[in-house]
Every structure is written in C-alpha cells, then in structure tokens.
Amino acid sequence: MNNVLVYCELSEKNTIADISLELCTKGRQLATRLGCRLQAAVLGSRVKAAAESLYPYGVDDVFVADDPRLSPYRTLPHFDVLSKLIRKEQPQIVLFGASSVGRDLAPRIASSLRCGLTADCTQLEIGPHDDPKTGKHYEDVLMQIRPAFGGNIIATIVCPETRPQMATVREGVMKKELFDPAHKGAIIPVAVEASLDAADKAVQILSREIEEQKIDIKGAQIIVAGGYGMGSRENFQLLHQFARLIGASVGATRAAVDAGFTEAERQIGQTGVTVRPKLYIACGISGAVQHRAGMEQSAKIISINTDPEAPINAIADYTIVGDVMTVIPQFMACYKNNLK
Amino acid sequence: MAKQVPDTHNVGADAMNPDGTVNRAALPVVFNPEDLKALEMALRVKDQMPDAKVTVVTMGPPRAAEIVKDARNRGADDGVVLSDMRFAGADTLATSYAISQLVKQLGKVDLIFGGRQAIDGDTAQVGPQVAEKLDIPQVTYAEELLAVTPREITIRRRLEHGTECVKAQLPALVTVTSAAADCRFPNAHRMLRLAKDEVRMVNADSIDADMDRLGLKGSPTKVKKIENVVLAHKESVVLEPTEAALNALSATLIQEHIL
Numbered sequence: 001m002n003n004v005l006v007y008c009e010l011s012e013k014n015t016i017a018d019i020s021l022e023l024c025t026k027g028r029q030l031a032t033r034l035g036c037r038l039q040a041a042v043l044g045s046r047v048k049a050a051a052e053s054l055y056p057y058g059v060d061d062v063f064v065a066d067d068p069r070l071s072p073y074r075t076l077p078h079f080d081v082l083s084k085l086i087r088k089e090q091p092q093i094v095l096f097g098a099s100s101v102g103r104d105l106a107p108r109i110a111s112s113l114r115c116g117l118t119a120d121c122t123q124l125e126i127g128p129h130d131d132p133k134t135g136k137h138y139e140d141v142l143m144q145i146r147p148a149f150g151g152n153i154i155a156t157i158v159c160p161e162t163r164p165q166m167a168t169v170r171e172g173v174m175k176k177e178l179f180d181p182a183h184k185g186a187i188i189p190v191a192v193e194a195s196l197d198a199a200d201k202a203v204q205i206l207s208r209e210i211e212e213q214k215i216d217i218k219g220a221q222i223i224v225a226g227g228y229g230m231g232s233r234e235n236f237q238l239l240h241q242f243a244r245l246i247g248a249s250v251g252a253t254r255a256a257v258d259a260g261f262t263e264a265e266r267q268i269g270q271t272g273v274t275v276r277p278k279l280y281i282a283c284g285i286s287g288a289v290q291h292r293a294g295m296e297q298s299a300k301i302i303s304i305n306t307d308p309e310a311p312i313n314a315i316a317d318y319t320i321v322g323d324v325m326t327v328i329p330q331f332m333a334c335y336k337n338n339l340k
Numbered sequence: 341m342a343k344q345v346p347d348t349h350n351v352g353a354d355a356m357n358p359d360g361t362v363n364r365a366a367l368p369v370v371f372n373p374e375d376l377k378a379l380e381m382a383l384r385v386k387d388q389m390p391d392a393k394v395t396v397v398t399m400g401p402p403r404a405a406e407i408v409k410d411a412r413n414r415g416a417d418d419g420v421v422l423s424d425m426r427f428a429g430a431d432t433l434a435t436s437y438a439i440s441q442l443v444k445q446l447g448k449v450d451l452i453f454g455g456r457q458a459i460d461g462d463t464a465q466v467g468p469q470v471a472e473k474l475d476i477p478q479v480t481y482a483e484e485l486l487a488v489t490p491r492e493i494t495i496r497r498r499l500e501h502g503t504e505c506v507k508a509q510l511p512a513l514v515t516v517t518s519a520a521a522d523c524r525f526p527n528a529h530r531m532l533r534l535a536k537d538e539v540r541m542v543n544a545d546s547i548d549a550d551m552d553r554l555g556l557k558g559s560p561t562k563v564k565k566i567e568n569v570v571l572a573h574k575e576s577v578v579l580e581p582t583e584a585a586l587n588a589l590s591a592t593l594i595q596e597h598i599l
Contacts, residue, residue, distance in 0.1 A: 104478070204507045206506065331589075
C-alpha cells in the first residue's frame with residue numbers, strides 16, 4: 001500500500017525498455033525520499049528474466065502478469081490487468097513512459113480510477129503543497145513539472161486530493177542508473193483472470209511492421225548538431241564529415257528536419273530525443289526553448305553561429321561567431337594538427 | 341471530437357491568467373490540426389457508407405461554434421458545442437467526462453474520431469479517457485483507415501519504431517495523428533447553403549451530468565506554479581574564428597579528454 005509503482009514496457013526483444021529503466025531510477029529516488037517500496041509491473045509473455053533484471057535498479061517488488069494475450073501490447077488486456085492491480089495495491093504514485101504505449105494506457109487508467117495524470121513531465125519531485133483556496137496543507141505531494149504552451153512556460157502540477165498520482169515521462173528525460181547490483185527484489189505473480197477474454201476480443205492485431213532503428217543518437221558522447229542555419233541538405237554533409245573525424249553523432253533541430261536537411265530520427269528537443277553528451281557542438285542553431293530542453297544538460301556546449309545574440313549562446317561554454325561553413329573546416333584542420 | 345485551440349505559435353505575455361489557467365481571450369484560435377485529420381477520416385467512412393451521419397462535438401466558449409461551421413462546410417452533417425461556465429478550468433478527466441455525457445445524448449454512435457492531441461496541451465489524454473467512460477475500445481495513433489464495415493474498422497497505427505494494423509469491433513474510438521490524410525477543403529455550395537444554419541449549443545444541464553465531476557471542481561490536477569522560461573546564463577567564452585583561437589580551443593578539449 002502507498003508505494004511507488006512503475007509500469008514497465010517491454011522492447012521487441014522482450015527486455016525491459018530503456019524508458020522504463022529510467023523511470024525505475026527516478027522511482028527509486030522518490031521511494032527512498034518517501035520511505036516506501038519501489039514496485040514495478042511487468043505485463044507480457046515469458047517475462048520472468050525481464051522482471052528479474054529490474055532488481056539492480058532498486059526495484060523491491062515486481063508484479064508479473066504472464067500470459068500470451070498480454071504480448072504484444074494491446075490496450076484493453078493491459079488496462080484490465082493493471083487497473084485491477086492498482087485498485088488492489090493502492091500505490092501513491094504510478095509512473096508511465098510517455099511512449100506510444102504509456103500515452104495509450106495511462107489516460108484510460110486515470111479515467112477509470114478518476115485520478116489526475118500529468119503528461120510529459122520533465123521533472124518529478126516530492127514536496128509540500130498548500131492549497132490557496134481551501135488553506136489545506138499537504139505533505140509529500142508529487143510535484144509534476146512540465147513545459148506547457150509550446151515551451152513558453154514551465155508548470156508545476158499537483159494532485160493533492162486523489163490517489164494514485166500519475167505521470168508520464170518521455171524517453172531520455174530521466175537518467176538511467178544502476179542503484180545497487182546486489183539489490184534483491186521479489187516477484188509477485190499476478191493472476192490473469194478469465195475475464196481477460198472479453199478484453200482480448202475487442203481489438204486484434206492483424207500485422208506488425210517493426211522498423212530497424214538505424215539512427216540512434218541517444219547515447220552519443222559527442223554530438224554535432226545542425227540547425228536551419230546550415231542552409232541546405234548538401235551543407236549538412238559537412239557535419240557528417242566533422243562527426244566522423246571526432247567520433248561524434250549528428251543531431252539536428254526540428255527546423256532542420258522540417259526543412260528536409262536530415263532524418264527525423266536525428267531531431268533533438270522536446271518533440272525529439274533528449275541527449276546529455278559530454279560535448280555538444282551546435283552549428284547554425286539559434287536555440288529555441290524546445291530545442292534547448294533536449295540538450296541543455298550537455299556537459300560542455302560549443303555554439304557556432306553568425307549571430308552573436310543567438311539564444312543558444314547564453315547556455316554555451318564557448319561561442320564561435322562565424323559562418324559554420326568556414327569555421328568547421330578550420331576547426332577540423334586545427335584538431336588534426338593537435339592530434340599529431 | 342474537435343477542439344478550437346489557441347495558436348501556440350503566437351503567445352503573448354497576457355496568455356496566462358494569474359491562477360495558472362489559459363487566458364483564451366488573448367489568443368488567436370485555430371481548428372486543432374489533428375482534429376481536422378480526424379474529421380477527414382470520419383468523412384472517408386461516410387464516403388464508403390453514405391448512410392452514415394457525421395456529427396462534430398466540441399467543448400469551449402461560444403465562439404467554438406466556428407469550428408463546427410467549418411466542419412459542416414467540409415462535409416460534416418451537423419455539430420454540437422458544449423459550452424458553459426461550469427466547465428471552466430476542466431482538466432482532461434473533467435473534459436472527457438463532459439464529452440462522454442454529451443455523446444451518450446446523441447443516440448447510437450458507432451465510431452468516434454478525434455485528434456491524437458491538441459496543440460495547446462499536447463496531453464493526448466481526452467481520447468482514451470472518453471473511450472474508457474463509454475466503455476468502448478480505443479485505437480490510438482491512427483495513420484490510415486484501411487477498411488470499415490458496420491461491425492468493425494481496420495486501422496494502421498503508429499508505434500515507436502514501426503506500425504501495426506489492427507481490427508477493432510464497433511463501437512470504437514480512434515485518435516488520429518498528423519501523419520494521416522489532410523482534410524478536404526470547405527465546399528462552396530455547402531458554405532452558401534449552410535451559412536444561416538445555427539449551431540446547436542448545449543449546457544451542463546442537458547447532458548445529465550454530476551456537477552461535482554465538471555470544471556475545476558471535477559479536476560484532480562491543480563496548477564501549483566507557473567514560471568516563465570528563464571535562460572540560465574553561463575559564462576560563455578566568445579571566440580573570433582581565427583586560427584589561433586580555434587587551435588587553442590581544440591587543444592584544450594583534447595587536453596580535458598573531451599575530444
């Protein structure tokens with residue numbers, strides 16, 4: 001009762017998805033702060049190994065529902081099992097990935113339980129809350145922090161009166177970290193009732209086409225990212241040369257992707273991926289809030305821009321004022337010289 | 341299901357009220373883009389089954405009637421605006437409750453289409469929540485209508501890294517993404533013919549609702565705090581693109597084991 005629960009998604013290989021491991025890391029912090037248990041729910045088929053892989057992330061109990069009807073994910077079977085589990089266990093907090101699965105399932109669960117749900121949180125904290133209208137004081141409420149209104153404002157949302165408090169978080173926003181390799185948890189089997197039959201029939205999957213993920217910049221240590229200021233798809237090739245030289249991955253802003261300079265998988269920002277490399281080189285990027293949201297936690301930032309007043313420069317460690325098409329080749333030459 | 345939304349690309353300083361709700365009066369409005377895609381998918385069902393009737397429902401201030409008129413001009417048969425000060429401050433839970441109560445008043449509904457999410461909130465919650473309240477299956481992230489019969493619908497939907505084709509029994513609710521087909525244009529003949537037709541307005545009294553589940557009162561999520569985005573200024577070293585400066589920078593980065 002009153003624990004922190006993470007709904008865990010499975011990858012195509014039947015392992016726990018990265019987003020869910022990130023949520024377990026965050027969930028561990030919240031559970032420690034609240035002095036309660038961290039629990040996870042794994043719903044799928046043949047998922048014992050996946051469930052046990054959660055222990056080093058600090059998960060104390062894993063609720064496991066193992067049934068072929070739960071894989072691949074479909075809304076109603078997962079809804080049926082998870083909503084019953086939450087009603088029985090009454091966690092105080094439930095976290096979901098803001099993925100195509102989490103954003104499908106979490107709102108239906110929240111509607112059924114008549115509790116609050118905040119989408120796409122970028123920070124989760126525990127703190128007190130005073131209701132300005134009723135004057136009522138609440139301890140240890142989940143602060144659900146998210147950008148709103150096209151990134152123009154940051155809102156803190158609370159659900160003081162209803163339980164559980166539910167939030168979704170996008171992949172890459174929270175950090176995935178091992179808690180303790182020796183941490184021991186336990187599996188608690190969840191009986192999947194025959195009632196699943198009704199939920200099973202309503203929607204059938206006829207076929208699935210999984211695309212091999214060709215481009216993955218999430219884990220890159222160094223990123224060379226281009227914005228609209230790169231000017232063209234041809235100029236973007238220079239970034240690839242630069243990236244090859246210094247062992248980096250190529251990222252992009254939404255404007256560059258929309259202009260057709262490069263692939264959508266490279267998009268960094270609120271509607272793309274969130275990255276935190278040790279070095280981020282922003283080339284021809286002005287630095288809209290939505291883009292900065294996806295890269296401002298980079299350890300070091302270099303901005304190359306003709307505009308000395310570009311907003312990105314405010315968060316850059318180094319700003320090089322100049323045209324990317326001349327500065328990058330110059331920098332590449334200097335780098336090669338220094339390696340010798 | 342459609343929503344008239346503030347155009348978030350043009351947000352002014354007066355866009356938010358002191359209580360953290362949106363000051364809708366201060367913003368230009370548009371037909372939520374994914375709801376237009378949803379309308380097109382509904383009209384394609386009607387193309388295949390001419391007996392089908394397409395009704396647009398929306399919740400908002402009286403001027404939300406504009407999108408119902410727009411939808412009619414594009415091919416919808418009629419529409420209803422759910423408008424009442426008692427809905428003010430509704431979060432997605434209270435909104436989905438009000439809309440589901442309205443849908444129950446409309447008689448037999450086989451298919452409900454809506455945009456995946458609205459550009460002013462990006463939550464993507466109302467669709468699945470209406471489906472739950474009506475106890476019908478949901479198909480989210482729809483990209484293409486593949487087939488429809490009076491008993492079931494086949495949809496191609498987007499996953500994280502791929503797509504899947506699903507067949508759902510009716511009644512069902514479908515949420516549509518921006519990858520779906522664009523909506524057809526308003527038809528000049530329809531515009532002329534329908535110009536004087538009033539849009540039906542409905543308030544909280546006519547949807548058989550529990551008043552405690554509407555508006556701010558029926559909303560478990562509360563806005564605690566709103567902050568404007570402030571840029572944390574770092575000490576930025578500004579370099580001119582000279583060979584000496586770039587040389588020094590690359591040497592420093594190599595020395596610090598960053599490069």
